[in-house]
Amino acid sequence: MKKKPLSFDKDLFKRSVLYNVKTLYRKTMEEATPQEIYQAAAYAIKDAIVDHWMTTQKAAAEQDPKIVYYMSMEFLMGRAFGNNLINLQAYKPVKEALDELGLDVNLVEDQEPDPALGNGGLGRLAACFLDSLATLGYMAYGCGIRYKYGMFRQQIKDGYQVEVPDTWLENGNPFELRRSELAKEVKFGGYVNMFTDEYGRTIFRQEGYQVVRAVPYDLPVIGYGNGVVDTLRIWDAEPIQCFQLDSFDKGDYQKAVEQENLASQLCEVLYPNDNHIAGKELRLKQQYFFISASVQTAVQRYLRNHDDIRKLYEKTVFQLNDTHPTVAVAELMRILMDDYYLSWDDAWDVTTKTCCYTNHTIMSEALEKWPVDLFQRLLPRIYQIVDEINRRFVDQIMRTYSGSAGIDVQAKIRSMAILYDNQVKMAHLAIVGGHSVNGVAKLHTEILKQRELKDFYEMMPEKFNNKTNGITQRRFLMHANPLLADWVTEKIGDDWITDLSQMDKLKDFVNDKKAQAEFMDIKLKNKQRLAEYILEHNGVKVDPKSIFDVQVKRLHEYKRQLLNILTVMYKYHDIKSHPNKDFYPKTYIFGAKAAAGYLTAKLTIKLINSVAEVINNDPDIKGKIKVVFIEDYRVSNAELIFAAADVSEQISTASKEASGTGNMKMMLNGAVTIGTMDGANVEIVNEVGEENAFIFGLSSQEVMEYEKNGNYNPMDIYNSDPNVKKALDMLVDGTFSKDKELFRPLYNCLLNKVGGNRADQYFILKDFESYLEAQKKISDAYADKKRWAKMALMNTACCGKFSSDRTIQEYVDEVWHLDKLNVEAK
Ligand code: GLS
Structure with missing residues (x-):
């Protein structure tokens, strides 16, 4: 009913x-x-x-349901107003x-x-998950940080990215509730005093520390049509008023000022690095700050109506979103032992049954490791606990493998220890201290099992599982594309809103001429809407009838925006040298923020803008190509872009993109993927069929072989392939910049070893020709209106698997085991 x-x-x-x-x-x-x-x-x-x-x-x-606490440094919520409605x-x-x-x-x-408390996919996934949790009727808290400045706003000046502070709280946030009655204290530094109390218990007491007050702000997360409202709880830091200068710390003015400073700095700003660690002391403080406050809250909430802390895990689960919150393992141990006097073994039993970890990347530069001395100085008690976890785990490795023929026990310890080489390895702590480790797409999970985390997988295979990412259709279809949403409802009813597998029913319409025409007409209207936005923001007039080819995502070398723009440069040259050649008009749309200190990424943005400037103003091109870089790519303009995309560029070097979720958002809106067999692309192609996507490039196996053998030589390709040579030479021949040396660093890193990196680390030259070929196929397919309409419609029809509702239900069934709330919707 x-x-x-x-x-x-x-x-x-x-x-x-x-x-x-x-x-x-x-x-x-x-x-x-x-x-x-x-x-x-x-x-x-x-x-x-x-x-x-x-x-x-x-x-x-x-009803006392089990609660999931989704612990994440990032929640990229996007605007709340429309979504709440x-x-x-x-x-x-x-x-x-x-x-x-x-x-x-x-x-x-x-x-x-546009609240941007996140960098990109990882933070946006957390936001989609909250939407699904509430919609499916599960009790959940997102736990994070109320950064005063979120992801920087990007301005493009003279083609360069300029970062401007994001003052999202300037006018206050009408949806939030300040919950000062739930404030917690979080302690940093000092030393641990160990003594025996009057009951003969060993007590560990942190002394000489700095303390800040963590104050929660609650934001409602509304389930679709079911009356359930979950909570995103983000923490702000405040100094502990009047504490420092009275009796306790009399006269310690210095310390009082330090505490004040710490509080004011802690939640100041989100680190704008995606897939890369900042490695800064303040970042570790941020991590412990929100984790300590969240874990304290979860324990207290449980004890409100339960008295056996040993059964915490029956009602509580912590999902650790990447390595950033993994200090939760040690913090929970600390609370259980130091505040509730559990033995090590009991505390360990509760902790491992409560914690779960999601890995979101194999990029080694993103795996967090903290120097032992920093960790120990900042979190002395937590360090003691990590040290003991490590000691016991190393012991376990020895017990497991000693005497096993052909196994080098020392090598196992080197690869798995939590403390090694003077570093605290956060991923290892998370794997050892929890009961579930998951990757975010099938291929990614396999790579974790077979390569990155192979030793762990062999030792504890039962912990490993896959949860392919998903996205919420409420925001990315209903809100982003109301025309298409209404059309889908007209065709198949509205059950898809909470059950995306219903989209399958659209398959009945893929050969229906009228449906095809309606579908493409909606696409055209969305392209017109985006064209207006582009005219207003970029001053560039684009033709809504041209192919809208879109690559929007963080700027990272592995995502290969450089491959995309190099082929644009090549085609520019091709059109100029063959003015009469047939060429289906194309608008290349880019949007990307680069981490503030990531020079290669920033230079790539400048290149895209320089190429745009030249091509868009060259009368010889007659509008056959336009290039647009959309400034300040963020959730709100992403919604316009997804709805208008014909082609979805998912061209990362195979094996590098853990999942990708932009690929799913564009598929949902009827864009056709051009991509490598990487991340969730593999599963997208599996759903939609190879004939409805354009796949090219090295496989992940091939990439990993080259990496292992070190036998890839891009210079050979440059010397033997005139197309590749032409494209690369245009980087340094003055076509796109008066200063011929401006783009030399990009040219160099494609052909030479730079700073310890292999030449062309991401196999751009190797994949260049097959990418060009795939693009040619796209133009041919697009020219055949019926064929394209069918392909585009098939993409929307086959996206059912990629709802975050499906992902969340899998977490619930296989990892979290939550009970549904029974709320009477009014
Ligand atoms: C990321 C991955 O790079 C993406 O492939 C993935 O879709 C996302 C969510 O799982 O997580 N990891 C990361 O550090 N940033 C991401 O976007």
Whole structure:
């Protein structure tokens, strides 16, 4: 039976907008600024949300379900306003109400800053997971940091990326609740005093430390149409007021100031590195800060209605999103032993049953390792515990392998120890201290098992499992592409909103001429919408009838934006030398932020912009190619871009992209993938069929062979392939820059060893020709309207597997074992 939609009182909403404008700003609607109207409307919606939030908390108190704490340094939530309305099933009434007040819902939405507490895929995945958890009716907390400045805003000046602080909290955040009554203390530094108490127990007490107050801010995460509201709890740091200068620390002015500084720095800014560690002391402080506060909260919440702490894991699970939160293992041990006096063995039993770890990358530069001296100085008690975990684990390795023929026990210890080479290896701590280790796509999990984490897999195979990533169709279809969402509903009903496997039913329409025409017409409208955005932001006029070929994601060498732009450069040359050759017009759309200190990535951005400048202004090209770099790529403009994409560029060097999720968002919106057999592309191709994607390049096996054998020589390709030579030479012959040396570093790293890296580490030259060929096939396929419409439709029809609802249900069934909340939706 179909569920009744949630009720929403449109008139009440209207009245509260007027009331809020008055009480918040002492203004009438006519006087209020757009930002003030947004705030007033957001508070009015919050009112409705809070009712559901309270009902959910009450149901949880009564039903006592197991709770998952999704611990993550990053939550890339994107704007909340529109998404909240969708999940409350109130988008239409609110749109009407605003219309009646003379306001446009889109303009109101545009007033909201785009909360960017994350870098890219990893943080956005966390946000999709929360949406799915609430929609599926599970009790969940996202635990993270309330960075004052999120991911920097990117400006392009003279073609270069310039980073500008993201002041997202400037006008406050109407959706958040400050929960000072739930504040926790987090301690850093000092030393550990060990003594025996009056009951004969060994007590470890941290002394001489600095302390900050962790204050939580709660944000509602609304389930779709079910009245469930979960919580994203992000922590801010505050100094402990009046503590330093009174009796306890009298006169220690220096320390008081230090504590004050620590508190003000801790949550200042998100480190803008994706797939790369910053290795900074402050980063480790951030990690321990939010983990300590979150673990303390989880334990306390459990003890509110249970008294046997040994059974914590029956009601609590911690999912550690990459290595960043893995200090949770030691923090939970500390709390269990030092605060609740559990023995080591009991504490270990609880900890390993509570913690689970997701690995999101095989890039070695992203695997976190902390210098022992730093770790020990900052977290003295935690270090003692890690040291003991390591001692016992090394013992276990010896017991497991000593005497086994052909096994080098020392080599096993070298590769698996948590403390080695003066480093604390966070991934190893997470694997040893939990019961589940998962990769994020089939191929990625296999690579972990067979290569990166092979020794661990051999020793504890039962811990390893795969959870292929997914995305939420509520944001990335319903909100991003309302035209297509309505069309899908018209064709197959609306069950797809909470069950994406229903999209399969669209297969009935892939050969239907009328459906094809409607589908492509929607695509065209979305391309027009994006073309307007591009005209407004880039001043470039693009043709919505051209092929929109899109590569939007973080800028990283392994993602190979350089391969893409090199082929654009080559085609530019080709068109200029063969002006009469047939060429299907193409618009190349890029969007990417580079980590602030990543010079090669930043130079690639400059190259893309320089190429755009030359090509877009060359009359000989007659508009056959346009190149656009969209400034400040973020969730809000991503939604416009995905809806408008014809071609989805997923061209990472095979084996390097753990999963990718942009690939899924574009597939959902009917874009066809050009890609390597990497990450989740493998599974996408498996669903949609090879004939509905364009696959090229080395396989992951081949890449790994070359890496192992060191027998790849890009110079041979450069010397023997005139197309490759032409493209590379254009980097340094002045075509795209008066200063011929400007792009020399890119040229050099393709042909020579640079700074300890192999020449062309990411096999750009090797894959160049097969990539060109795949692009040629795309142009041919696109020229055949019917064929393309069918391919595009097939992509939307086959995306069912890639909902984060499916991923979350797998975590629940195989790892977390949560119970569904029973909330009566009103
Ligand atoms: C990442 C991977 O690079 C992506 O392939 C993956 O889709 C994402 C979510 O699992 O995690 N790892 C990372 O450090 N940043 C990512 O986006």
